[in-house]
Amino acid sequence: METVFRPFVQIYSGSDRATGRSQKLKILRKSLYAAVRIRYVSPPRGYQHVSGILVVDDDVTSISIIEETLASNDYRVYTYESATAAVEDFEPGAYDLILSDYFMPGMNGDEFLRRVRQKDGDTPFVFLTANTDIQLAIELVKSGADDHINKPIVPDELLFRIEKNLREKQNERAVRQAERERELLQMEREKLVNWRVLYASKDIHQTEQMINLLSRTINQAGGFLWVDLLEQQIKSQDGDTYELSSDLVDMIISAGRGQKQIFDYITFISELDTLELDQQPIDVGELVRELDRYMKEVLSSLVGRRQRTFHSVVDLEGLKGEVVVDVAYMRRVAKELVINAVKYSPDDSRILLIFEPRREAGGRYLDVSVTNAAKSAQARDGEGNRVVGIPYEYTELVFDLFYTVESFPISLDEEEWSDGTGLYVVRKLVRRQGGWVKAANGVDYTGGSPQTFVKVTMTLPIKEAS
C-alpha cells in the first residue's frame, strides 16, 4: 500500500477532562485525514481497471469502514472529510463513483451534489443516508443522485450497491456509445451513398461537359456556316475556277483554324496511349533539380491573382539511381500540376512542392507532390449540397473519373491541357512512363485554423543506375 502523508500540525486546546482524551484522538485522526486528504490504495497485481471511489463524510468512523471495505476489495479510495474541500479539488471524470454523506457541516450533501453535477453529470453519485430518511433519499435521487445506501454501513451491502452502480453506469455508457456509433455509421452510410451517386453521375456529367465544350468551341469558330456560305458563292460561279470574296476566304480560314485546334486536341487525347515518348534514363537527382527549377519558374512567372507563395522541399539524401522518362513531357506534366494547384487554391495561398524518395517492398520510388489549400466551398454533391473534401478511400476512384469538382470553373492561359482534361492527360502520360498520379485531400491542423488541402502526387519508379 502506498500512502502519501503531508506534514501537519494540530494543536488541541480542549479542557474537558472527561472527554479530553478521546476528543483529542478523534480530532487528531480528523486532522490526519484532512491534511492527507487523498489517500490511495495502489492497484493490485495483474493490473486491471481499478475503480476510483471518492468518499466524502465528516464521520471518520464511517470513512474508516468504507475505506477498509473498499480498499480490501481492490478499489482505489479517495477520502475527504468535508464537502467544501472535495468540491474544491473536484475534477470531472476523475472518479468512477462518488459516495457522500448527507448531513455534513459547512456544505450539506444536496449542495455538494449540485456543485458536482455542475461539473460532471455522468459519474454515479451515491448518498449515505440514515435508513429512516426514505423521503430524503427519494428527493436526492430526483435531484440527480443515482442511489442511496443506508447507514449504518453494512460492508457487504456497501460493496453490492457500489458494484451495482458501477455496472449500471458501465452499461449505460455502453448503450450510449453503441447509440452514438450507430448514428455515426448511419451518417457515414448516407454520406457514402451520396458520394457514390455523385461519382456515378459525375461520370455522365463529365462526358456531357466534354461534348458541350467541343460544341461550344466549334460554335466559337462559327459552326459550319462557312460550308453554307462557300456553297452559296460557288454556286454563283461559272467555269473551271471559282471566285471567292476575300471576306469569305478569311472567315473560312479562321473558322477552320479554330476547328483544327479542337480536333487536334481531341486527337491528342485519343492518342495518349500510343503517343511517341522519348524516354531516356536520367539521374534521379538531376530530374528533381530540373523539375524543381521548372516548377518554381512557372510559379514565379504567374502574375496578379494567380500569384502564389510557394515553398519546395527536396529530400534526396543519399539517393542514387535513375528514372526513365521523357524529360520534356515530365516538364509539361509538372507545369500542369502546378497550374492545377493555382487554379484550385484561394488567392494569396501557399503551394508546397515536395520531392522525396520512398522505399516500398516493391522497390524505390520518387514522389513529386504539389499541395495547395483547397477552395473547398466550391465542391457540391449530386444534390447541390455543399460538401467538404472527398473521403480518402474515394479519392483514387474519383480521380479515375474526373478531377474537377466544378464544371470547368476557370481556365488559365498558362495551362496547356485545359477544360478539365489536364489531369486526365497528366495521369495518362505518367502512367505511360511507369509511374502514377494520386490525388488526396485532407485537413491541415498545424496552422491557426483548420485548412483543407489538396495534394496531387506523381510517383515514378527509381531504377539502379545502369
Add this chain to the structure above:
Amino acid sequence: MPAKVLFIDDSVSMRQMTSLILSGEGYEVVQATEGREGLEKLTSDIDLVITDFNMPNMNGAEVIRAIRSGEVNSSVPVLMLTTESEEEKKQEGREAGATAWMTKPFDKDKLIATVKKITDSVEF
C-alpha cells in the same frame, strides 16, 4: 426599308458569317461583341435582337433582362442562341423574356427561316 437585326456574339467568326448570310437576305445587321455593347447599340429602329447565351461579362439571359427592363425598344423580339445541351439555359432565356431560341450549330437555311418567322410575325 429592310428589317434591322442586332447580332450580339463574342465570336468574330459567328458574327461575320451570320451578317453575311442575313445581309444576303436583305437584312441590315448591326454587330456587337458583348452584352454591354449590344445594349448601347439597341436603338428604337432595331427589329430583332439575336444574342448568344455564353458570353463573357453578361450572358444572354442577362442581356434580355436588361433589354426588357430598359427604356429603349424594350419589347423588341429577341432570338437566343444556345448549344444543344444547355436545356436549363433555354429555360433561363425564356424566363428572361426571349421570344425564341435557336440551337447551335445551325445552318444558313435554318437561320434565315427562323429570323423570317420572327420578323414577319411582328408588325413594323
